[in-house]
Amino acid sequence: MKTSAKFIVLHPSIHKPSGGGGGSAVPPPSHRTWLLVFTLFFTVTFAFTLITTRDAARTSAGANTTAKTVLPRPIFDALVHYASTNTTSTSGRMSSAELKSITAVLRRCAAAAPCNLLVFGITHETLLWNSLNHNGRTVFVDESSYLVSKLEENHPGIEAYDVQYTTKVSELSDLMEHYKEQMKNECRPVQNLLFSDCKLAINDLPNHIYDVPWDVILIDGPRGYFPAAPGRMAAIFTAGVLARSKRGGAADTHVFVHEIYREVERSCSDEFLCRENLLETKDSLGHFVVGKMEANRFEFCPNSDSSSLESNSSN
Template identity: 30%
Template sequence: MPPPLPALLRETYDPATQISPAQIEAVASIVRARAPGARFLVFGLGRDSPMWQRLNADGETLFVEDKPAYVEAARQAMPQARIVVADYAATTVLGSFAMSPAALDAIAMPEELRGSWDVVLIDGPAGYWPGDPGRLVPLAWTSRLMARHTHVFVDDYNRVLERHFADLLIRFDNPPCAELAHEREAGKTMLWRIGRSLPP
């Protein structure tokens, strides 16, 4: 059983993590609320990965990453972590807006992702520049995987691609949502699609 959440976050938090402390608290609180045995899907490996792994030690955490160097570093730092290598090269940030639904559906989702997830965090691929791989594929896969009870967090929701496709694929059924501000970077936000366990 992991230690109490405040202690765990203090022990594992890396100040260089790009997600803000308040946003981390929100994601971590939801993961722990689904414990024990939470199923937590994380798109993107980074400085926060050991924290997510430790946070959900009594559950199942699966990381999805496209950069081989990040995968290698994570496997050295977290030998026990489950990591799926994805190829997002076909969907650049700029090209995503012209991609047809048929072309998107033709990108096979890894079998390891199938099933019901309690929490999904979309924080990769990086998607900084027009020619970078974008987050259309993780958003599309999440839209197929999420259930009514699934909490979905989309980092960098302030960016054009993330907002456009999150609104289209994650918010299509008018779910309860919140935007979590980044307290260190003005204008940077994270979308939280709030999962619902209680009856309507």
């Protein structure tokens, strides 16, 4: 039997997107899309980090370079001082040869270790010595409390002390007689000056000054060009004792005496620093190299048999 009815079945195509409404829907992102997005994000983040790190490194390097190029304060002050000083007057100043002699020793001393420099006298060259030894220790000793205070006020980093000298140039003969009488007691070459009653000893400096192993001692003060001036007898005697009594540091101490051709400077240098220790003279500057000495010696210059005495000779 024939039938005329026909059934038509309609179903959605698998190629047609589903969804409500008549508009087309956006397909969900695939794994490949997520990977692309993650890769792009990682690349941008890495590039940003690299750029900021490099800029920070450049900034830090620039700051370090700037810090390294800044002159140390002592050198800065010295350059300004000497550039602004009237150079037409040379009174009281050291000559070129004298300056070179001292600076050569300071250079060698600083190359070996931090240098300990003791200077008697505040002079035109004070800032020079302080700047040349800026990595070491520099101490200035002067007769004028006013000059010391002004120096420390204008240059706070400088270490300076004033000393009340009790000697006079006119008393040279009497002082030498006193020394010879006390050369085995209060005026011996190896001792702690802090407790010395020798008239030539400087014993009123701060205690720690006597414990420093001085490598270089420069004597350019106090005044010594008129009879009532303090003279440099005590400074030269003290330098001789400090060099021979040194504990630690180098075996030798370089001692410079300025204006060595004057009577006080010449006679005291011969007696307390010794001619055999004179290395050279440059113009009016004497350069001595003084070694340590055993405590049982009682003469500054070992040129006689009596210079070495056993401390227990009475036994």
